[in-house]
Amino acid sequence: MEIPYEVTARRDTGLYNAKIGVWLFLASEVMLFGGLFSAYVFLRVGTQPGFDNPWPMGINVQKIWPGFINTLVLIASSVFVVFAWVALKERKWQVFQRWMWGVILCAVIFMGFKAYEYSDKLLNHHDVKLVDNSILGGKILDRTHKIRFAAEEVTVDFSGGIPGFIGEIDEDAGDVEFTVVEGADEDDPKTVKLSQFKKWFSTQRREAMAEAVAEKMKRRKGTWEEGKDEPAVTKAKLTAKFNMHVDPHYIVQRNEETLNYRDRTTVKGKLIDDSIKLELHNINLQMIPMQQQDAVLAWKLIHESTGNDDIKKQVLETRDSRIEGIKKYYEDGVVPVKALRGPYVNYHNLHDSHGHDHGHDHSHGDAHAGDHGSEEAGGGHHGETIVTIPRDQARFVTNHGPRAGTYYAIYFTMTGLHGLHVIGGALVLAYFLFFGKRIYLKNPEHLANRVEVGGLFWHFVDLVWIFLFPIMYLM
Amino acid sequence: MSAEATLHDATGHAHDGHDHHDPPFWKKYIFSTDHKVIGIQYGFTALVFMAVGFFLMMVMRWSIAYPDRPVPFLADLPWFQSWLDADGKVTGELYNMFGAMHGTIMIFLGVVPLAFGAFGNYVTPLQIGAPDMAFPRLNMASYWCFFLGGVLMFVSFFLPSGAAKAGWTNYSPLATTTDLGYANQFWTGQTQWLFAMALLITSSLLGAVNFIATIINLRAKGMTWMRLPFFVWAMLVTGFLLLLAFPPLEVAAIMQIMDRLVGTSFFVPTGLNVAGQPFDVAGGGSPLLYQHLFWFLGHPEVYVLILPAFAIVAEIIPCNTRRPLWGYKVMVYAAMVLGFLSFIVWAHHMYLTGMGTSVSTFFQTTTVLISVPSVILITSLLISLWGGSIRFNSAMLFATAFIPMFGIGGLTGLPLAFNNLVLHLHDTYYVIGHFHYVVAPGTIFALFAGIYHWFPKHTGRMMSEKLGQLHFWPSLIFMNGIFLPMFFQGMAGFHRRAFDGGAAYQQISSQLFMPGDSVFGGIFNFLFGRAAGQDILMIDLNLIMSASAWLLALAQIPFVINLFISVFNGKKVTSDNPWDATTLEWATPTPPPHGNFLTEPVTYRTAYEYSVPGADEDFLPQFVPDKETGAPEPAKVAAKH
C-alpha cells in the first residue's frame, strides 16, 4: 500500500498530509517563540530598578534603520512567496522562478543587515560598569579590556580539562616552546611546543590519572609503602617567555606576579598593564539615586583622564534642564516618579546623533534630545575623550553582545534563532527553486502544495519578526 | 475475511507482493523508513538505555545503604576509581552525577522512547489501518535524533568533567555554575546535557508531528473518531502534549546554553557569588524563569509517561477479560481533559519558591482537579475487569498489577497538591516514592505488558508463559520493596539528595521505625544478619530498599532470556490473531510486511466488541464485515457511514 493523501486532500479533513504536518510544526514553533516572548516579558517586568541593570528601551540603544529595512524586506519576501505559489497554480514555471529568486535575495539582504548589526554591537560598543554602579559607555581601545601579562612560568593541573591559557597567548609570540621543569617522568619529552601542547597535555593527563588510580588502589589494599612508593604526579611546571592578553572572566585571583585561572592553572610572570582604555560615548547613571549623581566615580575617572570637568558640568546641566522640561510637560505639576528615573534623564549620549559634531561639547541644545537616542554611530569621531579606568574600579566590562545584560541576551537569542529560521526557510525554498522542476513536470500540483507549505513557514518567520521589531527596536 | 484467511493470503502472496526488490540490509534495518522497524529500533535502544539507568541506580543504592563500605566489583574498574574516594566509596560528586543521569536517562531516553517511540510507532499505524506513518523519512530522522542525543548523554560520562550533576531538573544557577573549572565549557557534561536534550526534544517534536498527522489523515475507511482504539486516542493526546510542551524546555535549554557558553545571565540573578567570588556576569536574570519553563514541560511530561501506559493496559484488559472496555467514551474525554489540565498545574512543583497565596491557590485547585480525569481512567479500567472470564497470561498479569500500582502512585500524589503539606514533604523520599510508583511499577509494568502482548504479532512466536510468571511475581514484590519504605522515610523527613542515605542527620535517621522485638523486626534482623532484638530505625529501611533494587535486577533476567529465546524457539502462532483480539493490527499478516496490509483495510465497528450477544464467537473484530444473515449487531447502524 502507498501512503495516501500526499498530494490530494482527504475528504473529511480537507487537508493533505504535508499541510497538517506544517501546521502542527508551526504550532510547536508558536510555543517555541511563545516561550521566548514569555521570557522576554518575565525578564523585562521582573527587572528591579536600581538593583538590576536597567532594561534599556530599544529606541535608545538600537539603530532603527537596519531593523526597519529588514522589516520591509521580510514583508516584501512574504509577498513574493505568495506570488510564486500563484504562479505555480497558474502553471507558469518561469514566473515562479523569478519570484522565488526574489525571496532568496530578500533572505540574503536580511541576513546581511543582521550581520552588520551584530558586528557593530560586538565590536564598536562597550560598557564599563564601575564599582559604584555608574556605567561608562563607549569603545574599548586595543583590547585593553584584557589583562596584559608577561608570563614566565606556568603550572598546569592534570585533573582538569585542557587549560585555557594557551588560547590567550599573543599571536606574535609564535610557536612558544615550553620547558618542562617539574612533573615529567624520565621517558617524557622535556620540551613541548605550543602547537603540540594539547596532545602533550592529554597524554600526560591520561598517565597522571592512571598513576593516581594505581596509587589509590595500593593505598586501599594496604600495599602502599610510605617513602618508597612515589605519589602520583598531578601537576606539571613549565617555563617559557611569552606575552598574553588574558580575559579576566577566567581568572579567580591575580596580583602583580600571579594569575590563577579557574581551571587551576597558575601563570607566573609580570603584569604589563591592567587598565582599560575607553573612548567615551555616553554615561549611564540610571542606577545612581538622583542626589548622588554629582559625586560618582565616573566623574573622578574622567577628571583624572582629561584634566577638566566639562563633561560632568554639561551632563548634569542637561539633566537639570530636561527635568525642567518634564515638569513643564506635566503642567499640573504632578510628575510621575518613573519619568524622573527614566532613561532619557540619566542616559546620556555625548555624541551628536549625526556624528558631525567634533569633540564632546555638544550635549547642549535639547532640540536633539528627542531622537539622538536612536543613533550611536561608531566611526569617524575626532578628538575623542579617552578615559583610563583601573581594573579594580571596574565591576563588569562587556561589549554590547549577549553578556551585556538581559536585554541584550534576549535580543541576541531571539533574533539569532529567528535568523536561523530565515536561513532554514530560505534553504527549503531554494530547494524548490533549484530541484523542484522534476516534481513540477511529474505533478505541478504537488510542487504547488510543497511551495504552499514552505511558504506557510516563511510567513510564520515574517510574523515573528513583525513582533520582534517593535519589542526589540522601539519599546 | 477471517484471520485464518489472512494468514493464508500472507503465505500465498508473499512472492508477488509489491516489494519485488529487497532493499539492502542497512536500508532495511538501520536507516529504515518503515514504522515497524523504527519502532523496534526505538524499543531496543530504549531498553538498553533503561538498563544503564538502572545500573546507575544500583550504584547509588549501594552508597545509600552502605555509605561506609567500598563499592563491590566496580571499585577496581579504572574509570570508576577516578570518581571514587581513596577507600573506594562513592563520592558525593559521583552520586550527584548518577542521580542526575538516572533521572534523565530513565525519563527521556528510556520510558518515553519505549512508550511513545516504540509502541506508538509500531502499533498506531497498524491500529488505524495505515500503510505507514504520514512522513516516513521524518520518522527515521526522529529516531536518529533520539539516538544521537542518547549517545551524547553517554559520551558525557567520559569527559574530564563527567556527566551532568545538577539534578535531572538542571536548575539554574547551580547548573550554570557547575564545572566552571574547565576552560572549554563546551565539552563539559553539563553543557552536553543541554545539547543532548535539544536533540531529544527535536526528536520528540518530529515524532509528535508525525503521530498527529498520521492519526488525523491516515485512518482507514470506516475508522471514525469514536471507533479508534483507546490506544490511538492516548497517542494523539500524548502527541499534542509533546508538541506543545517541549518547545518551552527547548527555549530553557537554549538559554542555559547561552548562559554557560556565551556568559549571558538569563537565569543568574544580580549579586550572585560563586565560591566566595562575585560571578562575572551582568545579572538581572531569574532562576524562577528556568523553573517555570522547565516545569511547563515537566508536568505534561508526567502524562506523556502515563498516558501510553493507560493506552497499553486499555488494549490488554478488554482482550483478556473478553469484555468491552468499560466507559470508552468517558475515557477518551478524560484523556483529553487530562491533556488540557496538565498544562496549567506545573507550579505545584514550585510551592517553595516564594509564590504568593493567590498563585498557590490557583495551582492547588487545578492540581486537585486533574486527579478527576486520572481517577476516571483508572476506575474505568478497574470496572472493565468486572464480570469477565479473565485470562491471566503474562501480559494480563502486568496489566492488572498496573492498576493498584498506579493507584498508589496517584493517591500518594494528592497530599503533594497542597502547599502546606509540601512544606514538610518537599524534596523528601516521599516525593521520590510517589512518582516512582507512577512511573516504575506503573508505566514500566504496562510497557512489559505491551511487550508480552504484541510480541507474537512481530515475531510470529509466543513468549514463554513460565518465564513470564517468573518475571512478574518477583518484579512485583521487589518493586514494592523499593518504593513502599520511601513513604515512611519521606514522612520522617529524609532528604532525597543525601548520598549517605541520611546517615549524617542523626536527629532524622535515628527515628524508630519499629521495635526490634516485633515480628517484622525479627525477620528484618534475621535477614540482614543483625543482632536479634535490635530496633529498626528509619535509616535501616535503606537496607530493604537497596536489597530489593538489586534483586529486582535479578528478576529481569528471566525477561531478557525470554525475549531472546522466544524469537527463535517460542511456540509458533497458529493464526494472525493469537489473542482473539478485535483491533486492526491483528488483521495484518504475521509479521506485518512493508506496507502493513495486503488489501485496503475497512473498519466496520467500534474497537472493543467482545462477547456481543448473539455473535458466533466471543469477539467481533473491527475488520470483519457484518454477515448478511447474522444476528442483530449493535454497531451495525454506525458502520454504514
Place this chain on the structure above:
Amino acid sequence: MASSQEELDRLKKSYVAVGAALFVFTVVTVFTAHWWHPFGPVMGWRDVVLGLIIATVKSSLVALIFMHLNHERGLVYKVLTFTFYFFLGLMALTLFALFDPIPEAFDAIQNALR
C-alpha cells in the same frame, strides 16, 4: 482553495494590497515610537499597547491573507486554538507567579543582596 483564473487574479490583488498595508503599518509604528513625547522617547504603557496593537494587526493580516487562515479547514483552527490556549497559559501564569510573591520573603532577599 483557489482554482480558477479569476480567483487567482483576485488573490493577487489582495496580496498586493496587504503587502502595501504592511509597509504603511511599519512606517506608522516607527513614527508612533517617536512622536508621542515631544522631548524624547519615553515608553509608557500607552506606547507599548499601541505598538503591540499595530503589530497584532500586521500579524493578523499576514496570518489571514498570506497564510490563508481566512478560509482554512476547521482542523487547523482547532490545532491553533489549543496552541493559543497553552501559550496564554505559559505567559499569563508565569507573570501571575511573578507578580504574586510572598512580600516579606521577597523583601528579605532584596535586602540581603543589597
